[in-house]
Amino acid sequence: MCSHANSSQGVSDFTDVADSSDCVKDVKQPSWDLGCSLIEMTGVVHEFVGGDGSHPRSKAIYSKLDEMASELKLAGYVPNTSEVLLDLGEEEKEDALHRHSEKLALDFSLIILGPGTTIRIVKNLRMCPDCHSAIKIISKLYGRKVVIRDRTRFHHFDDGFCSCKDFW
Known part of the structure; x- marks a missing residue:
């Protein structure tokens, strides 16, 4: 007391x-630690924290994020909110998942990098199941190879599949 x-x-x-x-x-x-994802482009390291809007291109990143969310849902993606531990409503949980750092880094990469370029992201924490599922679909939708190094392993996403075979 x-x-x-x-x-x-x-x-x-x-x-x-x-x-x-x-x-x-x-x-x-x-x-908990804040989720942080890093991507290097042309010698500059860009850092993304979940839900952060401080990046100089945040407006374009969040616009792409909204566009991608619509495309994902059309492709059959259903957000996995089971691991969102915050006391929020279902829509707020989906919004929190939507703004994870690796998704922000991925969107920035899709805006900046030309078609066919492999996207490489480093994440300080383990990737959540929702991001894993979403990025598998994104790799197929956008025809991109995405390599994410999380706290546990490398994930190589290509054509809707991950090298970890969904065991992480």
């Missing part, structure tokens, strides 16, 4: 104040 107690004489008891400062230390910070 974090509270200050006064002694019977109305004078503050500093041991209780010290105890209350321990409560501040006990405040829980999020125990």
Whole structure:
């Protein structure tokens, strides 16, 4: 319990104040790392964090993201919200998945790199099942090879398949 107690004489008891400062230390910070994806183009490393809008081309990236979401749904993609641990409604969970860092990096790559160029992304965390499923479909829809190095392994996406054979 974090509270200050006064002694019977109305004078503050500093041991209780010290105890209350321990409560501040006990405040829980999020125990997860932010998802971050990196892509290098022409000697410049571009960093993407999930939901971030600080990239100079964010407007174009999010526009492409919305376009891609429509194309994915037409191709039969259904967002997998089972691992979204936030207390959100279903639409908000889908929106959170939609803005994962690897999807932002991938969209930026599709905007910048010419057709047929292999896309290479490095991610600091393990890729979620939803991104894995979506990127398999994207590789087929856009005719691109996508290589993503996550915390666990390399994923080589090509023509709707991944080299991990969906075991990651």
